[in-house]
Amino acid sequence: ADLEGFRAVFEYVLLFFIGYYLIEDHRKAIQSLHLISAVATLAALVGFAQVALGVETPSSWTDAAEQGIVRAFSFVVSPNVLGSYMALMIPIAVxxxxxxxxxxxxxxxxxxxxxxxxxxxxxxxRGAWLALLLSLLLIFALINWKWALGGGVAAVLGGFLLPPIRSRILNLLSPEYLEKSASDGRIARWLGAYHEMRFDPFFGRGIGHYGGAVGDR
Structure with missing residues (x-):
């Protein structure tokens, strides 16, 4: 677990330095951004195609109360990874x-x-939606607090008007979701993390010992 946890955390640091030294000037930086954005756009197109063609979402990514709902996952396998990926790439494209x-x-x-x-x-x-929303509201607030206020109102209205967002948000309140989350989901992990923190409040369990696939391996 120690080696796996070390790899999971520090391989991204290694990739950062590789990328940092590969980009030597402004021109190469812009070229890299063009390439990164093109790949993200391709991923978005694949996601749209999946929804349009009705490609079945893996059952592990849908709740019992959401049967029939198609979530785009593109070629990154997971809808949550796709959402996080798009949250990072949208500001680059803009x-x-x-x-x-x-x-x-x-x-x-x-x-x-x-x-x-x-x-x-x-x-x-939902996690990616919240992350992008909060980051944009923070940026707007640093520029002009009125932009942040307007963006927050627009986000709330959009959440209620767009069916995919509304259904996913309302599903958080369903008894089926709460039961599943408490048994083997986010709520269970939060409570488990709190329980571990009680015994190791300063140093935790150590890299690779808790949470997700890395912790399991």
């Missing part, structure tokens, strides 16, 4: 839209942003 001066590239990144936003919603990942 940033490139504002950065580029070429009309065709602006049009492409406008479309890419919308596709990624659509796949983000279709992933049904």
């Amino acid at each position: 940033g490139l839209f504002f950065y580029e001066r070429n009309v065709w590239l602006k049009g492409y990144y406008a479309l890419a942003s919308l596709l990624q936003l659509g796949a983000f919603v279709l992933s049904g990942s």
Whole structure:
């Protein structure tokens, strides 16, 4: 478990330094962002195709009360991973839209942003929705608190008006979800983490000893 946990945590640090030294100047940085955004747009297109074609979502990613709901998962296997991936990539696509001066590239990144936003919603990942919303509200608040207020109101209205978001949010209150979550879901993990924290409040269990697939292995 120690070796597996070390790998899971520090392999991303290694990849960061590899990427850092591969990008030598501004031009290469922009080229890298173009490539990263293109792959994310492809992932979004695959997610849209899955929903349009009615590809069955793996049963482990849907609750009993949500039978028949299709969640996009693209080629990253998990709807939650797709949602988190899109949450990271959407700001890049939007940033490139504002950065580029070429009309065709602006049009492409406008479309890419919308596709990624659509796949983000279709992933049904509540955690990714919340993460992107809070990060955007924080940025808006740093610029102008009125933007944050308007963004919060728009997010609440969007949550109620868009069926995929509304159904996923309301499902949090269903007895089936609460029972499943308390037995082998988020609530169970939160309570388990709190229980472990009581015995090791300062240093925890150590890398790779708790939580998710890494902890299981």
